[in-house]
Amino acid sequence: MGNQRFCVTNSIELYRRCLQYVPLQKLILQNSLIAEAARIVIDDNEYYVQASAMKCLASAARIESIWREVLLVHPHLYKQLLCVICHNPEGMVRMEAINVLTELYVHQRLPKSFIKCLYSKMTISAIDDLHWEVQLSALNFWKQVIQSLLSDRGMIDGKFPAMTFSKEKRKIITLNNAEITRQLTCIMDSLSSIGCLDVLVECLNEEYNTTVMEQAYAISKDIMSILDYYKYEIPSITDFSSSTMPDQLQNFELNIASDPMGFDSDMMSFDNSDIVDRNVIIDKITSTSDAELIGEMFDNYISIKNDDCIEDSPTQSKRKTITPYDFISNFKQTDYLSKLKNKENWNLSNLDTLLDEIFNLEDENNLLHDECAYL
Structure with a gap:
């Protein structure tokens, strides 16, 4: 059995290497080999086989024709990858699943409706995952998100x-100082709203793993370098006057004032069409065979299962969103480079102390053993 799993892993690795060559890509596509790798990701119980299949999917995400074929066979693959990140007990598998989703994000293979949920799960992985390799992969995802936002706002090679x-x-604009400031404000507001700044601040204050802290510091330093280069300053308080409020928001507040419970009178009205719809449903059930009903129930179960596996945990703590002003102030007021050096020295000194205690304990045990032997 072990040799069989080893052969499967080698085959997947071979598929991944063959994806580099265009003639072999056609052969892989004709035989649905990457779709088989996706099936292994979903169904296999061996974590190292799953991890190898994940690497194969990450390479396939760069090739549109192959990835389109994968989705035809596995339409719920995106949700299932998130399910792996949330529930798989192996850190290696979670890390590779994040790498797959990162490649999909970079190559714009993800639907827009999926992006919001993806941001939420990547925030949890970067902050709360117990494996530092998973945290680093999630931080790399956020690094790609930052690069994407900068590119969307016209930045090329950091400028x-x-x-x-x-x-x-939808037109060509001149990037003068005022326009650049506006673009940077939009970027920072977006990073705040999707949780990226929360991730960076939390990881900058990582207590146990200096590698995670170093990665967060490098990403934050890149952001601050861009802001400093353009002499960007953000106000601490933004005034939202009622005169500049959108009409829909003003109408919403008026509705709340007139109805403190937030219910519209039309919402409380009774519609007789509900009875008609109920009768139609009852007639449909009585006229459908048992086999068809079981088939529909199974399809609904699969859909619900895929939706449930990516829902937030009820114990997930609510975090306060870090504003751009808080992020910039926190980074400028805290000497994270010194904190990193102190943590590295602390870890080294603790290791030396631990080794000394082990050696001393061993010497004491040997001495005690010699005394007992003498007696």
């Missing part, structure tokens, strides 16, 4: 060009 095409305004 804004003189002119760029604005996706927001």
Whole structure:
């Protein structure tokens, strides 16, 4: 059995290497080999086989035609990958699942409706996962998110060009100082709203693993370098006057004032069409065979199962969102480089102390053993 699993792992690794060559990609596509790797990711119980299949999927995510074929065979693969991140007990498998989703994000293979849930799960993985390798993979995902936001706002190789095409305004705009400040504000607000700044601040204050702290510091340092280069300053308080409030928001507040419970009178009205719909449903059930009903119940179960596996845990703590001002102030006021050096020295000194205690204890045991032998 062990030799069989070893052969499966080698085959998956061979598929991954063959993806580098265009003629072999056609052969892989014709035989649905990557779809088989996706099946292993979902169903296999051996963590090292799953990890190998994940690496294969990460490479396949770069090739649109192959990935499209994978989704045809496994339409719920995105949700199942999130399920792996949330519930798989092996850190190696969770790490590789994050790497797959990172590649999919970079190559824009993910639907927009999935992105919000992905941000939430990557926040949890970066902050709360017990394996530092998983945290590093999640931090790498957030690094790619930052690069994507910067690119969307016109930045090229860490700098804004003189002119760029604005996706927001759908025209070419001149990037003067005021426009650059506006673009940076949009970027920082986006990073705050999706949880990226929360991740960086939490990982900067990591207590136990200096590698995670170093990665978070490097990412934060890159952000601050861009902000400092353009002399960016963000106000601590933003004034939202009622005159600048969107009309929909003002109407919403008026509705709440008139109805403190938040119920609209139309919502409380009774609609007789509900009775008609109920009768139609009853007629459909009585006219459907048992086999068809069982088939529909199974399809619904699979759909619900895939949705439930990515829901937030009820014990998940609610964190306060870090604002751009808080992030910038915190980074400037805290000497994280000194904290990193102190933690490294602390770890080394603790290791030396631990070794000394082990050797001393061993000497005492030997001495006690000699005395007992003498008696």
